[in-house]
Amino acid sequence: MVPLNMAFARVEDRMEEMWVLEHDNGVVWKGPGTEVLFAYKDFDYPTRGSVEILDAITNEPSNAQNRLSAKRMGIYLLKVG
Numbered sequence: 001m002v003p004l005n006m007a008f009a010r011v012e013d014r015m016e017e018m019w020v021l022e023h024d025n026g027v028v029w030k031g032p033g034t035e036v037l038f039a040y041k042d043f044d045y046p047t048r049g050s051v052e053i054l055d056a057i058t059n060e061p062s063n064a065q066n067r068l069s070a071k072r073m074g075i076y077l078l079k080v081g
Contacts, residue, residue: 007056007075011036014077021045026070035078039070052079 014036015029025043029036036056037045045068053062056075068076 003057004073004075010054010056010059011075011077033080035080037068037070037074037076037078039072039074039076041072043070044068045070045076047078048080051081053077 011029014031014034016031017029019028019030021028023043024040025045026038026040028038028045039045047064047066047068050063050065051068053064053068054060054077055062056077068078070076
């Protein structure tokens with residue numbers, strides 16, 4: 001539980017508007033230049049082109065092109081442009 005609480009603390013200030021994703025995949029919070037994805041199950045989350053991603057649980061950065069392979073119970077911070 002501690003890693004999830006730490007991940008939430010990393011992204012909380014970026015969460016402004018919440019959108020529920022179809023098929024019960026999760027929720028995404030949108031803010032200026034960022035999206036915070038809470039994945040409830042494994043699925044591909046579409047992105048617009050290349051995005052920088054921070055896995056908020058592991059604190060590991062990565063990049064994705066046109067989609068993020070989200071993992072169940074994952075929390076991701078996406079820098080979008």
